[in-house]
Amino acid sequence: MLKDFAEKNGMFRYEYYVDDGYTGRNFNRPAFQRMIADIEAGKIDCVITKDLSRLGRNYIEAGSYIEIFFPKHHIRYIAITDGVDSLTRQEMDITPFKNILNDMYSRDISKKVLAGIMTRSRQGKFCGGTPPYGLMRDPKDKGHLIIDPDAAPVIRKIYDYALDGMGNMRIAKKLLEEKIPITRVKANTALDANYYTWGTARIGHILRNPFYKGAHLVCRTHQTGIRSGSFKFIPREDWEVIENCHEAIVSPEEWAKVQELIDRRPTIMTGNDCPYYNIFHGIIYCATCGKSMQARYEKVGRKDIDRTTKKKREPIDKAFFTCQTYNRIGCKVCSSHKIEARDLHELVLNDIQELAAQAMKDSDAFYQRLSRRMENQYRTDTSEVRAEIRRLEERNQEIDDVFLNLYTDKSKGIISEQRFLKLTDAMEQEQNSNKTRLSELNLLLHQSDEQESDVHAFIEEIRKYAAIKELDEVVLNRLIKKIMIGEVQKVDGQKIQEVKIIYNFVGEISA
Missing domain, CATH: 3.90.1750.20 (Putative Large Serine Recombinase; Chain B, Domain 2)
Structure with missing residues (x-):
């Protein structure tokens, strides 16, 4: 039916979009989404369905496509058996009501199917x-x-x-x-x-x-x-x-x-409450299993005086972090990755202070260092990229003009349909190739601009904390994306533990 209608109305270049087995309530159907992508790419100027229900049975989304999306992209929409044609506005006034009836039919079928499933389920x-x-x-x-x-x-x-x-x-x-x-x-x-x-x-x-x-x-x-x-x-x-x-x-x-x-069984453990407020919540993870690290507190009964300094110990001095997997399952899956809360606090604070001092001392040198460190991102000669983009866009415009002239000649009978298709095939391939290259160049340009913007944003943010003396949640969440705690290892008789700080915008900044 669709083929006969198209050819009788002079539409000889067409493609079918078929979603067999998909409900009309679903507008994320593969072929439908492919058609939408082709419309946005400018490959389609007319959409034909047998009736309105073939477009979809959700009256809200169907109406959105018919009344907004198709007109916006200059698409003529035709529903053959419902007599709908957006070009002549034929039957367009009654279209919303037909879409509502199609939606109601789909709802009725859904209710009947659900009722059947529930009946069987209640039978065991x-x-x-x-x-x-x-x-x-x-x-x-x-x-x-x-x-x-x-x-x-x-x-x-x-x-x-x-x-x-x-x-x-x-x-x-x-x-x-x-x-x-x-x-x-x-x-x-x-x-x-x-x-x-x-x-x-x-x-x-x-x-x-x-x-x-x-x-x-x-x-x-x-x-x-x-x-x-x-x-x-x-x-x-x-x-x-x-x-x-x-x-x-x-x-x-x-x-x-x-x-x-x-x-x-009790759901809340008592007797070991932790007075330390965990400012690292949500950003500290085990580097081995990837699970979040849990804050733990010393058991009741430990002394409040530090044996070395003889000073009173604060809550942070009694808190530590361990791997969640280790706490829940045990050492056969992951090790504890234990790190003292005070050590982590001082390490992160010192790293932020050091980076802030570098940003304040020589902003340009710091920028160059970050740009080199950012993985898979590099500076690009944007002038050459922009020039190539302009050249490709001009060439595609020339091809569009040639297409229009050839179509006019075909309409007047100067060239045949077969000759028209042969002449335009090579130009269409060139235009598609140009569009692919344009996408690559625009992405390259975007990455270059984005890298520069991200580095500058991080430098501007880190400079605010040049005089920082204490960490809090605001500082951590503005600067740091996550912290990865490595496993404790012994090297030459000393315990070594690697801590990776992943900063916002720029990622890990190696020493």
Whole structure:
């Protein structure tokens, strides 16, 4: 239909954009987005669909394209069976109402599909994607779950440990020690520590999951808005659970006992409160595993007087940072990477003071140093780049003028359609090549300008802190992106620890 309509109306150069299997409510369809990109690139001047619903069934976005996007890009839009033509304004006044009806039809279908899924789920049928770990789909009935003989013993073991009074962290450590793999996590090698690392959140999810007692959970989330694409978790007390739907891995009594033990467990640790205010929160990370470093405080009972200086120790003198992975899982996954809060504070303060002094003493020399250090960024002769950009843009304009003249000759019958296509093919290839080169040159120009701007911005910022005597959150967040704490190593009998400070705008500044 589209082909016949186009050719009858003198449109012989066309391309199909097909999104088979995608809902019309989704405007991020691959072919649709490719068409939008071609429109923005100036390759299209007319869009034809069978009817309005083929463009989309979301009346807000469909109206936005028809009323705003297409006119802005000088696109003629035609919906054949609905009689819509933006060139003649035919049926355009009633178009919004037709889009609303298409949207309502899509909503009605969605409600019917959802109602069908909910009905099956309330019958105890599994309608989700991947079954919970330890269970698998019955080959004879896809809506029925059966026990996975390989994974179910792991679930049984987790519940046994929980019944013994172990917390989530201790259970995770036990599974790590016993080299029990997370079989649904892909790993390059079974020797990878993460292949055996069970997180506490994962253990908690397993212990709260009613599927393991043979019950079925109707749904865990609900959609917050039909167009938002976002979901909200249903509180556990509001879960709709259907009992005795499949074979259980643990008995309902054991499952209930585990819930009671979890509910009794304290959620907040007391007796070791940390009076040190952590100004490095959110910017300090372990250089080995990438997890954030946690602030810890000395145990109650340590003396408040420094044995060397005989001075009273401040809260910062009693605080230190350790790797979160080490704290949660243990030394088999990552080391502590321990660093004293006072040492880190002094190190970062001294580095900022040193850089600020260099920026104040010789700003030009400091700028040259930073420019050389910035990885994958370099200064460019912008005058040559701009000249080439102007030349390519002028050439593309010449090609457009030639295209227009040839099209006029074809319309008057001076040259044939076949001759027109042959003459314009080479010029179109040249123009596409020029556009590609223009994109590369503009990116190069942008990178050069951006580097210069970033370096100057950092210098201007660091100069403000030439007289700084103390760190605070404002200084850290304005200057530093993150701090990477390396592992403590012994070199020639001395403990060495590498600390990398990644600054905003310019990254790491080596000594």
